[in-house]
Amino acid sequence: MFTLTCIGVGNMGGAVARRLVTGEFDVTVYDPDEAAMDRCVESGATKASSFEEAVRSGDVVLTSLPTTALVLDTVEKIAAELPEGRTVVDISTIDPGTARRAATICEEHGLDFVACALGKTPAHAEQGAIPLFVGGAPDVLDALEPLFERMGEKTYRFDDVEGATAFKLVSNQIGMTNVVTLAEGLAVARGAGISPELFTEALKDTGAVSFQSEVRLPWMLEHDWSSRFGVDLAAKDVGLALDTARAQGLDTPVSTAALEQLRKSSAQGSGREDVVAVAKLYAEGSEG
Template sequence: MSQSSQDGPVVGFVGAGAMGGAVCRRLASGGFRVRVFDLSEAAVAACVAAGAEAAGDAADAVRGADVVFTSLPTPELVSGFWDENLPHLAAGAVAVDLSTIDPVTSRAIADRVTAHGAAFVACTLGRTPAHAEQGDVPAFVGGDAAAVERVRPLLERLASSTHDLGGVEGATTFKLVSNLIGMTNLAVLAEGYVLARRAGIAPDAFAAALRETGAGSFQSETRLPWIMADDLASRFSVDLAAKDVRLAVEAAARWSVPTPVAAAGLSSLVAASAAGHGRQDAAAVVEVCDPRRTARGPVAD
């Protein structure tokens, strides 16, 4: 599979939101021929500016493509998409789902795609859309080994590393576990930040000291600066974070794995959403700890 748009694969791409759009632009700017569809005209335009072609509709993105990427917000949307568009998928094509969904739904879709005569690869991603824009994300893949090898050039363009986790259940579950850990850590980090501020610790001093302890994490390096700057613009929204942690907790319940700490983290995210922060970045979970806080000084009682 060549990176040349002349002799390489035709790539259909459906779902150009924050993460999907970043991946789509990354592929289109790397010489791959990409046909993209999204309900947002602005999202499609951003991908076209990076070298993609606009598809007329979802079916147009799928029809005739050698590889079809989907990046959609919920399991229901991914399943519904393939309900409508599987007939348009060419026999022998590869469907690659980037969405964060539950393993049961992913397996059901994989089985339907396979029965149609195509192949299915679950490919979940780590880090943020900003990292994906640069190809600096890990990819967690699962599915038919031959299909994974067929899309290897695409994976090498969109990701900095690829981890083969076996079946589609492994790839989808790992992403849920990763977000379960990351978002629960974020909820605790927000509580710790507000507590430190109440004790009179300056934000910069808090962040610097935290790096020297076992409490340092990806969230403290990435989202703590946003919290300190009162920058809650959405990179990965509260509502999406809550959806992912809910799916993880539900999957754990099906397998009789207790997740009380994650359930508490989920409650913090749900509370942030209920307070009106659902579309803001997951860092807005800090608002639940202290809605009166400011990023520039302790709040007087």
Template sequence: MQIGFIGAGLMGGPLARNLIRAGKSVLVFDLSQEAIARTLEVGTSGKAAASIKDLKDCDVVFTSLPLPQHIKGVCLDDGGLYSVLKEGALHIELSTIDPGTANELAAAAKAKGIDYLQCTLGKTPAHAEKAEEPMFIGGEQVLFDRNSELFKIIGIPEYVGGIDASCAVKLISNMVGMTNLAVLAEGIKVGDAAGMDRNLLLELLSDTGARSFQMDVRGPWLAADDYAPRFGLDLALKDVRLGLEMARAWDLNLKSMEAALEYYKQASQDGFGKEDCNAVAKVVGK
């Protein structure tokens, strides 16, 4: 099996490395030569692709890109992935995108005789590096079943149903997580006003109903005013925005998440977009 991988960044890079560590033949394409080099250094079965055209004979191609417009361009533009892939190839899309974009890609792939699965991801690059990334996979179950062993190399796969479900699980996860992070930042602000030590506050809260994944992971960073980028604020803003657009399209009014979106918008406008998403703390409580 020849595998292609487009996008070797924070999430794509670890997943591609897992395939190479397993001895799979992988052609890696990324605009960053540094990202390609980091990906290929873990084994000998990976090679660099000079262009998307080099992926024309791949049986399976993964894509992991930052924004919906990026993945649409890579797949649908003249000379893009769908114009070069052979009939019967499988495209596995890993990016965080909205259901509309995912269904557009699936329809375009089908028109070219290409199979499509949407596979959104549930945790962090560190989990991806250890093949512990939850994977929410949507599309035809026969395609999932046929490729289940491949998925197990790179993460923890779960078939969730249709393409909409795959996108929704990821966007719900990020909306809830980012809203929770904003609320946690608010709580720390209240603790500051009360004169509490931040680390003590987090220790006490961790044994109550306030405990969360964000508290466990980002709480210590918030306590230390550590905003070094792990998952960028602008990416968090994008995910919350996409999730709320999805919800509005289904006539849902999600007031707490809409309020969180305003925090992330403000933080981005104030110049914190390239910092970690916990930089939302810089604008809460004002």
């Protein structure tokens, strides 16, 4: 079994690291946040004392980072430390262009690169109940199959790193636009005098039911803004999806409107709260 290093163990990266270490993988973690590393150590991971130590200890290095710039910067640093023949697996949400640049950096240093985008929430990831959207060389993906089997319940293989990352962006574009629409619909229902309980139950029996209504609507109703996937991250991902669409010459007015609402929510102080906090925009007395 190969050794793993996880660089970036925040909400999603940490959940993945803890899932892997309880599956008998030898996992080393590194993150600037000591508390994030400590949560992984409690599950059995080894805490590296430095970035360089972490990278050199892994046959496979997983990266989970919040921005495309940080992904590229980190991949550059990994490539300078990691011996040839090893593999970098990025589980961040990035755009196809960034994925290709990261793959090129790795290729120039004799390393393999795999884009491995993840679906659902950190809670699902910690249980291995997530889909994986992977792209890379077929032989490298074959070698990583034990890793994928432990990380998630189903792996979808795309032709290349661009396809895997583009799909993830489209998924988040649809999902986060759905969250904004759900918040608007809830506000309209409340204005019509429909109780939250009836709204929830009746919605389940319609074509409007979705993963977001099943998972996030209860948080929305309870005003539970605890961050699982923050407003700022949602805005970042939708923005990357729309950049990808523009590069294809596509107009996306509905998702663009949703992005405006996410940015407005962030501007009102909810950037680090869960994306369901966009519902605050529709609270009584607020501008919608």
